[in-house]
Amino acid sequence: MSLEVAVAAAMFVGVIAYTVLGGADFGSGFFDLTAGDSRRGAELRTLVDHSIGPVWEANHVWLIYVLVIWWTGFPESFAAAMSTLVLPLLLALLGIVLRGASFAFRKYSATLGQARLFGVTFAVSSILTPFFLGTVAGAIASGRVPLDGAGDRWSSWLNPTSLFGGVIAVGTCAFLAGVFLTADAERSHRQRLTEDLRTRTIVVGLATGAVVFAALVPVLRDAPVLGEGLTGRAAPLVVLSAIAGGATLLLLVRRRFRAARWPAVVAVASVVSGWGVAQYPWLLVDEVTIVDAAGASSTLWGLLVAVGLAVVVVVPPLAYLLRLTQSEAWTRR
């Protein structure tokens, strides 16, 4: 593996981690929004608060990690994507800001009115953010981001691949969140809530699967490079994702909620990996390859040092935090 590809791979690990960990946090906004009026939804909203409260900031940092490696390792392509995709990125950013701020504000709201206002803001922005980030991914994967940064600021992300990418991102996040929330609800012995979440997660899973199926033909036509990769080199990952998604649903149906978390993670991680493998060796599809986009090699080595350091100093405490939050002791209120 060349130095450039190693750095790109490290960056892509961040993309996967953000999709899985950050995605589950964003997805909980879907369940929060659809939890019903303040009386009916109180239990679920408390659960959401409790589940993502300790982790969302740490999970959010994966996005920063990706951005920093991108602009440091592949500066020109970063500038190009930022220039062309300014609109969806600003909208995603708006969602990120509103989500984080209103989530924190809601937790300490004094009145129901405030909690409602911040809660709706939190939930809606949690759905919008993955949508717009999905359109960004679609724009890059369908080769609509020229290296000179002068791509069309509208059609670059308002196209079949981007729109399906956005919807699939929202669905995937909600599915992941549903699986984790159901397991959390079961662990805290909330029977009715567990059943309710189980049903809704299964529906979300089926709906997302249907969207993915519906997207196949238009995306393959709209993004030929991606399509060729997904049906060729990345096909095993796509199949793995489908199997893992099916297994998750099956485990949900059989009420094996704790076990369902693992195939859910595999399903999402492998479909995202599939995207990466499919568009390899392009960084911006049809525009610039990973090797050609790379910055100075001394900097790439520096980045690998940083990534190595991250493995040593970030991963252990992160694993500790995630383990704590998934433990019995932390589920007690």
Next chain:
Amino acid sequence: MLSPDLLVHTVVQLASAAEPAGLMPARQQMALSLGWHIILACFGVAFPAIIFVMHLRGIRRDDPVALELARRWAKVSAVLFAIGAVSGTVLSFEMGLLWPGLMGTYGDVLGLPFAFEGLAFFVEAIFLGIYLYGWGRMPPRQHVLMVLPMAVTGIIGAYCVVAVNAWMNVPTGFRLVDGEVTDVQPWTVLFNQHAFLQFAHMWVGAYMVVGFSIAGVYAVGMLRGRRDAHHRLGFIVPFVFASVAALTQPFVGHVLGFGLDERQPAKLAAFELAETTESPSPLRLGGVLVDGEVRGSIDIPVLGSLIAMNSPTAPVPGLDTIPEDERPPVNLTHLAFQTMVGIGTLLAAGVAWFWFQRRRGRDLLERRWFLRAAVAAGPLAAIALESGWVATEVGRQPWIVHGVMRTPEAVGDYTSALWWLLGISTVIYTAMTVGAVVVLRSMARRWRAGETDLPSPYAPPVEELQR
């Protein structure tokens, strides 16, 4: 006919006419988002250490007052860190969205410090989660230690970010050959000579902002007659931090200024409002430059040379030595710089007086005028910090990377529609500020009313349900 003068005049006019339409809104956008974030960044840097001291005191002395203060501060920090995290993300995006020329050309030169800053922030966010949710779920002695990584990583993160800014002031770690960036040495950027002092200045400033702000909250309480152990302790611990910082800052700032005449002579000339090179140079208090003449300043002879150049005779190089198209907006730079220095001096004198009186057995906390001043100290420190950033950033103009890249070259290809973004951002930042103030005040109100846990009101209160 074209006289040389007219030609120069026309070229200058053309240059400003050719200024990209997106430049001004991009600048203001950056100023807004950076200026807003920097206050919260201060809390990220300084608050954990202050919480740690309070929490440790609570455990060591089995002091319920200290424990309760630490617990409340942890909750406050949860709110502040959340909005700090998202407003920091805004900056990450804006680096690319607003300044693709900078990032595209120099991303691999300046990026590595950001990578380490990212790591530091990662660790800080993880331990924040563990600490906040660890109350009552972990053994106390183990729990309090969870703050320490936050305190350390806050410092590392601040160093890394400031290292990039120091690099923008004194670029290093690359060569320009025929306009191409080569020979990139990212570690030289991370450990550039100027970074440490600039970081020290910011770090100490963060302790001033946070220490004075928190102490001020309890000063308000004392002014309203709440003079219990809770308020005295809540005041004094952050005030000690702020005092040490306020007394150190003038020296750090002064040392940071050494050699500015060689590094960035235009910035120094603007700081000192030196229109011409005078020997010895006066210290100009206040004043503005109007049509090339200094108006309304109070000049103290020789002091300018002494402070800026460490010499009774050496002149501060004047603006007349700087080509016209390389001069920063002088008045804003000068006034911002002096606001910072003035407030800093005032705060240092104030804390010195407090501790001096305390040694003599007089407690100024009994004096209402002192408490009022202590309430004002937090906002004043914040103004000083903002002024300092305005001074150094505006003073570097027209360069985004001093002597290497001009700001107009860095800005993205935007029309004046970018002003809309600024308008929307202003609304959002205002809303976030209001939200934070409302929530924090309501927390304080409920704490005063005797609540401790602050459960969120997702459902109507029970009595309403029964009705």
